[in-house]
Amino acid sequence: MSNLRPVWIDTDTGVDDAFALVSSFQLSGIEVVGISAVCGNVEIEKTFRNARNVVSLCGKENVPVYKGAEKPLIVPLSPAYNVHGEDGLGGVVIPESKAPIEKENAVDALYKKAKELNGELTIAAVGPLTNIAIALYKYPDFPKYIKEIVIMGGSIAAGGNCSTSAEFNIYGDPHAAQTVMKSGMSITLFPLDVTLKALLSREEIDTLKKEDDAVGQFCYKSSEAPMSLFRNLGLGDYMCLHDTCPIAYLSHPELFSGKKCSVYVETQSKLSIGRTVSDCFAHSEYLFKNKNCTVMLNVDRDKLAKIVLDSFKAYV
Numbered sequence: 001m002s003n004l005r006p007v008w009i010d011t012d013t014g015v016d017d018a019f020a021l022v023s024s025f026q027l028s029g030i031e032v033v034g035i036s037a038v039c040g041n042v043e044i045e046k047t048f049r050n051a052r053n054v055v056s057l058c059g060k061e062n063v064p065v066y067k068g069a070e071k072p073l074i075v076p077l078s079p080a081y082n083v084h085g086e087d088g089l090g091g092v093v094i095p096e097s098k099a100p101i102e103k104e105n106a107v108d109a110l111y112k113k114a115k116e117l118n119g120e121l122t123i124a125a126v127g128p129l130t131n132i133a134i135a136l137y138k139y140p141d142f143p144k145y146i147k148e149i150v151i152m153g154g155s156i157a158a159g160g161n162c163s164t165s166a167e168f169n170i171y172g173d174p175h176a177a178q179t180v181m182k183s184g185m186s187i188t189l190f191p192l193d194v195t196l197k198a199l200l201s202r203e204e205i206d207t208l209k210k211e212d213d214a215v216g217q218f219c220y221k222s223s224e225a226p227m228s229l230f231r232n233l234g235l236g237d238y239m240c241l242h243d244t245c246p247i248a249y250l251s252h253p254e255l256f257s258g259k260k261c262s263v264y265v266e267t268q269s270k271l272s273i274g275r276t277v278s279d280c281f282a283h284s285e286y287l288f289k290n291k292n293c294t295v296m297l298n299v300d301r302d303k304l305a306k307i308v309l310d311s312f313k314a315y316v
């Protein structure tokens with residue numbers, strides 16, 4: 001086995017997921033050994049197709065892509081067409097992958113890989129956690145084969161981005177998220193508190209616009225959908241690299257800082273279902289006993305931006 005850290009990416013391939021996939025294949029110290037698609041930003045047929053096609057665009061057809069859950073555990077699917085477009089990639093068409101369609105279900109393939117690597121596998125979950133929760137229910141010994149799970153999701157003090165108090169990935173399947181939070185796995189969480197600081201500027205995005213660079217052109221064109229929403233929300237002309245954060249952390253942990261605390265997911269309340277309830281900023285009398293995850297709160301934006309832009313240049 002190589003001395004690179006094996007990583008499995010679970011993704012609801014939308015635009016920022018695609019940015020994360022593009023970088024993941026070029027970041028030092030890690031090797032993407034498998035990818036599973038989950039419903040979320042758009043329906044599973046589209047997220048599966050998008051993941052396959054982005055992997056192919058990066059020339060990485062050797063990395064298998066598996067199809068996972070087509071609906072959340074209990075709540076209805078609520079796609080984010082307003083962010084990623086109805087196709088999930090901002091309406092940007094890229095060539096269809098010629099890689100064979102993997103017939104094995106994503107959850108079974110993930111468990112098999114986790115057992116094969118005997119506890120060395122890290123999961124980077126950048127969509128709703130439905131596939132991971134199903135793996136936990138179907139294979140009760142799954143946690144013992146997982147080194148760490150790094151998750152883009154939740155919001156500690158940054159408010160919600162798809163309801164007043166919930167972040168999209170957790171809101172998308174709150175029951176799955178709570179299942180993961182209480183699983184006992186080693187969890188590192190990247191909530192909106194840190195990912196909303198992981199921004200590429202308009203000028204930085206414009207450097208990707210090069211005729212002879214299919215990957216750069218794709219990222220440049222597909223970024224317009226989420227960036228226009230960001231602008232319309234008055235947040236500025238930026239591309240937010242939500243899903244790149246957990247994957248960049250695996251290669252460059254020094255870019256991020258946070259703290260060990262407790263995070264649980266509200267699954268009962270109509271008003272705040274999907275909210276990540278945490279004692280991260282609580283006073284002593286409100287602390288939970290079980291510190292079940294490390295929550296990242298800060299990132300060195302300039303260094304992250306350089307690493308990400310350098311990763312794109314590797315395709316030229």
Ligand code: RIB
Nearest residue numbers: 014016017126168169242
């Ligand atoms: O809240 C941001 C998250 O929701 C990202 O993973 C984005 O891709 C969407 O899935």
Ligand code: CA
Nearest residue numbers: 012017126127
């Ligand atoms: Ca995502």
